[in-house]
Every structure is written in C-alpha cells, then in structure tokens.
Amino acid sequence: MSILTENYIVKNVRAYPVLREKFMAYMKGVKNLPEGFRENKLFHDYLKVRRNNPEKRVSQSEYMIFGFYNLSTGEQKKYLTDVEATRLMRPYNNDSEPYLKSKATFLKNFTRFIHRGWLYVPKASYEEFCDFLHKYRTIALKPQYSSWGIGFFKLTEEEFASKEDPKEFYQKLCEGRYLAEEFVQSCKELAAFHPSSLNTLRVITFRNGDRFEVFGGGLRVGNNGLCVDNAHGGGIFCEIDPESGKIITDGLDEYSNSYVTHPMTGVPFKGMQIPRWKEVVELCKEASKELPCLRVVGWDVAILEDGTLELIEGNHSPGMNIVQAPAKHGVYERFSSMLLDYYGEPDQYVTKQSA
Structure with missing residues (x-):
C-alpha cells in the first residue's frame, strides 16, 4: 500500500464519525424518508456518493434535495453543487467580489436601485x-x-x-x-405566502457587453414565523420560469420536504404569476450594467408593499439549488457551456488577475 493510499484511508476513517454526526443531525429535519431507506442506509449511500463524486463535495442537503439516492453516478454528475458552481465562476467573477460581498459597498454602488x-x-x-x-x-x-x-x-x-x-x-x-x-415588507401577493418575512426573488443573470440573459429564477419565502426567507434559515424555495415569470414547481426546503402549499398559510406555489416579472428582469439587466466587472450575478429583488421594486443584494457566487432541486433537473452542462459561450476560457481571466 502506497503512503498516498494509506493517508487517504486514515483521513476517511477520522472523518467518518464527524460526517455521521452531521448527517444524522441534518436528518432530524427530514419529515419523510425516501421509500426503501432508513437513516443508516442513506448515510452509507451518501458516503458512496461522495466517494464517486469527490470533485462535487456534495453536502448532505444537496444529496437529499437533488435525490441522489435514486440516481446513477452519471445522472448525479448532471447537477451543479455549490462547491462546483463557485469553482466554475471564480475566474470570471473575482473582480466583482469586492463590490458584491460587502453589503455596505453594494449599497453605495447601486443607489439608484435602492430606496430603503x-x-x-x-x-x-x-x-x-x-x-x-x-x-x-x-x-x-x-x-x-x-x-x-x-x-x-x-x-x-x-x-x-x-x-x-x-x-x-x-x-x-x-x-x-x-x-x-x-425593515421593508413584501407586496400583498408575495406576503400572502408568509407575512413575517420579506419574500424575495432570486434572478441569476449573465451579461457580457450588450448580451444579457436570465439563466434562471426562483422565489424564496420564509417559514415558521421567522423573518428570513433563506433556505438555510428554514425558508422554502421554488423555481420560476424565466420567460413567463410563473412558478413552475412546488415548494422545497433544505431538508427535501416538499410543499404543494405553504404549511402556515395554505397558499399554493405552482402556477402563481409573479407580479411585474418583466420589470424585475429589466431591473436586473440595468443593475448588471452598473459595473463593467459584473458577469454572472445572483440578484435578490423584493417587490414592496407599494409596488416598488427593491434591489436587496447581488451575489458574486450564487448557488444553483433553486434552479435544480425543486424540478429535479441538473444544470451543470448548460451552466458551464454558457460560461464558455459568454466569456471564453477562464485562463485569460486568471492571467489578468495575477498579472
């Protein structure tokens, strides 16, 4: 046995109890286990998925919300994990990170889209x-x-x-x-899902010069009376058709629990028309022109009580779960192809940044 193989085995043996503890803690939020699986079986399958896809760094949440337990390794590779998405975007988006990561800097640079x-x-x-x-x-x-x-x-x-x-x-x-x-509040249509939170639209866009495209979109709403709409804060998310602005899936949370209607208010997700969708897209298009370094951005937009469109923030490394998990369709190939089509090979950006 080589020293590299031995080190790999030692690392995995040491990691096993930590992974198991984290996985079992996560599973407490899963209301219904997949048919034919118990927690132990899911955990060992999760370990197999991680071994078969080391480059993906699959989290326990991604394993469940993508339904990897029912997919072949080939089908799993069609999905884009947060780690992969960050790795793919980093060369193209490094220049935009200082303007988007700092919330105060963002607010200073996008004042014409911010009213709060x-x-x-x-x-x-x-x-x-x-x-x-x-x-x-x-x-x-x-x-x-x-x-x-x-x-x-x-x-x-x-x-x-x-x-x-x-x-x-x-x-x-x-x-x-x-x-x-x-503290601002949503318009009545979006507040109806969960009045306690500001429920926002995530719009993922590509821009290069005059070329602009909405890659995908989703709605995020709060749950359990909490103020946040983020999935990591207990929220629910669903996918929006970028062309029509209609919600095309049921709701989903980070524990892979699915919701035809919101569990607190009974408002159905699928089929709802997002108000002023074309104007939301136009706002994101205009915001993407604000700085020349903006390429791929995940915009968070709110529609306020009086109908005002409010830009909440821009994300230089947006996750793709919202445009994959609810409808169970992977976007790895489409996303990576669009990066090359819009911006070319990443090496040219790495060279510029390190020069």
Whole structure:
C-alpha cells in the first residue's frame, strides 16, 4: 500500500464519525424518508456518493434535495453543487467580489436601485444609530459579510429601549460590523405566502457587453414565523420560469420536504404569476450594467408593499439549488457551456488577475 493510499484511508476513517454526526443531525429535519431507506442506509449511500463524486463535495442537503439516492453516478454528475458552481465562476467573477460581498459597498454602488434607508453601524455614532432607529421604528440588522441569513435579526425601537444597557448593545453591533436597514415588507401577493418575512426573488443573470440573459429564477419565502426567507434559515424555495415569470414547481426546503402549499398559510406555489416579472428582469439587466466587472450575478429583488421594486443584494457566487432541486433537473452542462459561450476560457481571466 502506497503512503498516498494509506493517508487517504486514515483521513476517511477520522472523518467518518464527524460526517455521521452531521448527517444524522441534518436528518432530524427530514419529515419523510425516501421509500426503501432508513437513516443508516442513506448515510452509507451518501458516503458512496461522495466517494464517486469527490470533485462535487456534495453536502448532505444537496444529496437529499437533488435525490441522489435514486440516481446513477452519471445522472448525479448532471447537477451543479455549490462547491462546483463557485469553482466554475471564480475566474470570471473575482473582480466583482469586492463590490458584491460587502453589503455596505453594494449599497453605495447601486443607489439608484435602492430606496430603503440604511446605516453602517460602525461608522455611525450612538446618537446617529438612535436617530435611525427612531425614524424607521423597526429595522433589520445583519452582519456586513454574512450570507444565508446568518446573524440576521429584527429590532424595534421599543426592544432597543428595553435593553439593560442600550449603549453596550450598540457597541456589540459595531464590533460585529452590523448593517442596519429600514425593515421593508413584501407586496400583498408575495406576503400572502408568509407575512413575517420579506419574500424575495432570486434572478441569476449573465451579461457580457450588450448580451444579457436570465439563466434562471426562483422565489424564496420564509417559514415558521421567522423573518428570513433563506433556505438555510428554514425558508422554502421554488423555481420560476424565466420567460413567463410563473412558478413552475412546488415548494422545497433544505431538508427535501416538499410543499404543494405553504404549511402556515395554505397558499399554493405552482402556477402563481409573479407580479411585474418583466420589470424585475429589466431591473436586473440595468443593475448588471452598473459595473463593467459584473458577469454572472445572483440578484435578490423584493417587490414592496407599494409596488416598488427593491434591489436587496447581488451575489458574486450564487448557488444553483433553486434552479435544480425543486424540478429535479441538473444544470451543470448548460451552466458551464454558457460560461464558455459568454466569456471564453477562464485562463485569460486568471492571467489578468495575477498579472
């Protein structure tokens, strides 16, 4: 046995209990197991999938929401995991990362698409923060570099005033590099799914000069009374037809639980027409022209109570689960082909960036 083979075996033996613990913790959220499977069988099949697709770095959630337990290795390779998507996009999107990853920088660069009030807390005095909170009464707070809804929470003026030490709380927000935003709400059509959260549209676009195309889209809605719509925060997502703006699938969560209607409100997903869809696409097209380095972007757009279209953020490395999992169709080939068609070989971008 070679030392490389021996090291590979040792690494996998050491990783086994950690993987098993994570997988079993994840499985607690799965309401219905696939036919013919128990948790142990699924876990060992998941290990097999990881061995057969080492380049994919399949997460337990991707394994379940893509239905890999029922697919051959060839069929599994048609899907694009988050790790693969990031790897494919990185050469093309490296230049856009500084403008999109920082929420404060994003807000400064896309002001004509943003109507909500915002404040970067570390740059504001305690008095300025209090004035901002008093003006909007309810605000959304999120770490400047967070993703997946991690660290997000809502704060009212009354809640802040009731803190044992409001100044200490403000200092913690500064230390956590929090961004404060006016808490906005969805239009009645999208709020109907889950009124507690801002329910947003994810629109994945390609642009090169005058060429522009919507690769795919989806709706994300909250669940369980939480304020976030992100799947990692318990939300539900479904796919939208880019041409018509209609929802074409049932809802799905990150535990592969499927929903014909929203479990809290009973509102059906499939067949709903997204309001002002053509205008949403046009907004994303215009936003993609704002900086020359923007190539592939996952835009998050809200339609507010008064019908205003609001750009929430842009993602330089958007995941593709929303355009694969609900309808169970992989996009690896289409996505990688479009990257080459729009931008050519990635090496030219790597050379420019390292020069």
